Amino acid sequence: METMKEYIEEAEKALLHTYNRYQVVLDKGEGVYLYDIEGKKYLDFCSGIGVFALGYHNQKYNDALKAQIDKVIHTSNYYYNVPAIEAAKKLKKVSGMDRVFFTNSGAEAVEGAIKAARKYAYLKDGCTDHEIIAMEHSFHGRTYGALSVTGNPKYREAFEPMIGNIRFARMNDFESVLSQVTDKTCAILFETVQGEGGIYPAEEEFMKQIRALCDEKDILLILDEIQCGMGRTGSMFAWQKYGVKPDIMTTAKALGCGVPVGAFLMTEKVGTNSLTSGDHGTTYGGNPLAAAAINIVLDLFEENHIIDNVKEAGAYLEKELDTLVKEYDCVETRRGAGLMQGLVLNRPVGNVIARALERGLILINAGANVIRFVPPLIITKEHVDEMMTILRACLKEEME
Numbered sequence: 001m002e003t004m005k006e007y008i009e010e011a012e013k014a015l016l017h018t019y020n021r022y023q024v025v026l027d028k029g030e031g032v033y034l035y036d037i038e039g040k041k042y043l044d045f046c047s048g049i050g051v052f053a054l055g056y057h058n059q060k061y062n063d064a065l066k067a068q069i070d071k072v073i074h075t076s077n078y079y080y081n082v083p084a085i086e087a088a089k090k091l092k093k094v095s096g097m098d099r100v101f102f103t104n105s106g107a108e109a110v111e112g113a114i115k116a117a118r119k120y121a122y123l124k125d126g127c128t129d130h131e132i133i134a135m136e137h138s139f140h141g142r143t144y145g146a147l148s149v150t151g152n153p154k155y156r157e158a159f160e161p162m163i164g165n166i167r168f169a170r171m172n173d174f175e176s177v178l179s180q181v182t183d184k185t186c187a188i189l190f191e192t193v194q195g196e197g198g199i200y201p202a203e204e205e206f207m208k209q210i211r212a213l214c215d216e217k218d219i220l221l222i223l224d225e226i227q228c229g230m231g232r233t234g235s236m237f238a239w240q241k242y243g244v245k246p247d248i249m250t251t252a253k254a255l256g257c258g259v260p261v262g263a264f265l266m267t268e269k270v271g272t273n274s275l276t277s278g279d280h281g282t283t284y285g286g287n288p289l290a291a292a293a294i295n296i297v298l299d300l301f302e303e304n305h306i307i308d309n310v311k312e313a314g315a316y317l318e319k320e321l322d323t324l325v326k327e328y329d330c331v332e333t334r335r336g337a338g339l340m341q342g343l344v345l346n347r348p349v350g351n352v353i354a355r356a357l358e359r360g361l362i363l364i365n366a367g368a369n370v371i372r373f374v375p376p377l378i379i380t381k382e383h384v385d386e387m388m389t390i391l392r393a394c395l396k397e398e399m400e
């Protein structure tokens, strides 16, 4: 068998170098632990960037996928398939939204949301110059539409021009949003909790003001729930805790727990006044295998009381991380909700994350100075304790 070093050398000759990857070749998983090909065990507080919510090697999940593989994997959207119908019904139920379009990724869900919003505005006035307001420090994906609303110039610069008529405002700053509103504004788009940008939850007041503004001017509110949704912050979708409802929302990441799938959902009002036959499509989106994944994920969320666990484990994680703010001079603050937390350091976090990996703990960053905690949603207090022991050792070394 080849060693990790040999595989990594081969990888760097064959794969396009778009990631500075950690020097680990992962092999298999069990619960909240991953193993590399040399057998080293890692406690996983990344879950494949908030994807593997149910933990690795969940037998019911695996069995459901295997059963669907033996039936049929793909049919095309020219025909109906039962798994997709079931998945759409279940998603409607847990979200309270009315219409579902399945995609293959988060970025594609954002693309669809943008198209739906533009079409909605187009049907009202026949104009093609509508504007969308997005937020600074946001992240919505790497395709052109999604990148165009991503508030990080570093990701966009070399690929200009973006799609037009996008304006940026500051998250949680209503005046800043208001200053970007014109009579061409068709949508306001943001992550209910900003993920990549550094774990910034929307403030309740901000949400309410934005909703009222959107109602007043018939602007569509689009909430990106790709990272913060699917139970991660202690409700099925993060917006459900705010007492406001979006007109369009996106989901992906934990939706299929590893099978590449996403969705954008909308209210009946938008559904009947935007995209229609011929306006949008996808070869794979919502195929029987992807839809089977969504079905078993949503079933297991209910069966295993995942959201109750997030509330309990999330509160504990929050409390434990807060102690670090007092203990270590390099730790400035903690932000987040449930099992989506950020620990803000007064310096880049790369060294701490690298040391954690050495010690068998997988963490990721969210921006330069923030350590991000997005573990599988099945973690227990014991896993948090195990993580804290390693993290403390790494922070102590950092301060030496």
Ligand SMILES: *Cc1c(COP(=O)(O)O)cnc(C)c1O
Pocket: 105, 106, 107, 108, 110, 139, 140, 141, 142, 191, 195, 196, 224, 225, 226, 227, 228, 252, 253
């Ligand atoms: C990951 C992410 C995306 C993009 O999803 P992909 O599946 O990588 O295309 C979009 N929005 C948010 C908030 C995300 O975290």
